[in-house]
Amino acid sequence: xxxxSIRSALEGLRAYYDTRERVCTACGFExxxxxWVSETNGSVVMYHYECPSCHAVMEHTVTLxxx
Ligand SMILES: [Zn+2]
Numbered sequence: 001x002x003x004x005s006i007r008s009a010l011e012g013l014r015a016y017y018d019t020r021e022r023v024c025t026a027c028g029f030e031x032x033x034x035x036w037v038s039e040t041n042g043s044v045v046m047y048h049y050e051c052p053s054c055h056a057v058m059e060h061t062v063t064l065x066x067x
Contacts, residue, residue, distance in 0.1 A: 013038075025056070026051065035049040044060075044062070045063075046061050047060045
């Protein structure tokens with residue numbers, strides 16, 4: 001189903017950020033696995049984490065295509 005494929009794609013992206021972007025760009029602190037949080041309003045998905053050391057916020061926004 002479409003919903004299921006979107007969900008798995010989103011989970012894949014979250015996992016990607018979780019493994020590939022785990023160092024704060026502001027201070028170099030290495031964040032824990034699982035720090036990325038995803039939120040969606042149905043058309044846009046936001047992934048973000050807050051650095052526990054300097055509290056800088058890293059984020060990515062992904063716009064869902066209306067398939
Ligand atoms: Zn930091």
